[in-house]
Amino acid sequence: MTKELSVFIITKNEEANIETCLKSVQHMADEIIVVDSGSTDKTLEIAEKYGAVVYTQNFTSFTEQKNFALSKATGKWVLNLDADEALSPALQEEIKAIINSTDKSGFWIPVNNEFLGREMRHSGLHRQLRLRMAKRENASYIGGKVHESLHISGPIGILKNVIIHRPYKTIKQYFLKFNFYTSLAAETMYEENKKLSHLQLLRPPFEFFKLYILRLGILDGLEGFLWAYFSANYSFVKYAKLWNLQKNKGK
Secondary structure (H helix, E strand, O other): OOOOOEEEEEOOOOHHHHHHHHOOOOOOOEEEEEEEOOOOHHHHHHHHHOOEEEEEEEOOOOHHHHHHHHHHOOOOOEEEEEEEEEEEEHHHHHHHHHOOOOOOOEEEEEEEEEEOEOOOOOOOOEEEEEEEEEHHHHHEEOOOOEEEEEOOOOOEEEEOOOEEEEEOOOHHHHHHHHHHHHHHHHHHHHOOOOOOOOOHHHHHHHHHHOOOOOOOOHHHHHHHHHHHHHHHHHHHHHHHHHHHHHHHHOO
């Protein structure tokens, strides 16, 4: 029997999140693939409980991890989720309805984000469009260590219903991921021989103004302020780490 939908998830130590993710796809996916990069918690045990096929591969980049997952998928359609995401019930039904009745090769899916337990209705975080679903034969990932992109050959549509994303339940968790992603980004820039621009020193206040005022983060309460303040420093920290790499390695 032909498999219609393969769902794949990239993981490492996601026991706190992955069960909710898997529950949201268990009755609609013909195949669930988990590509893990060395979990030491119960991530793989939970994945196997929900019938996922688990592969282990050392992490080099998100692009390589996701292309590896694609190579293992056998469904006509593929859907990528992060372990801290889940399909809303309405999106589950929408996907089931369209996969056999569309001429599209892929779909943008809106994502609603939560931050510190609050659904963010503003701050640039509400209904962010993400390219997550495609016909397998039309799909590949391109990009660097951090900013991978799904490339789809053929027409692309937009779904109406949302993925629910709960990436940061605590401030500690936010900064663990902040540190990981800024380090990866700095390593990528180092490999590309990029240099620190002094204009980055001026960027944080403009980023804060954009998120908190222009994107109405002020309406998301204290969480909106914290999101804008923390996010405003992302690019600056990334470039500071690049400078540190170059200094320590004699460049």
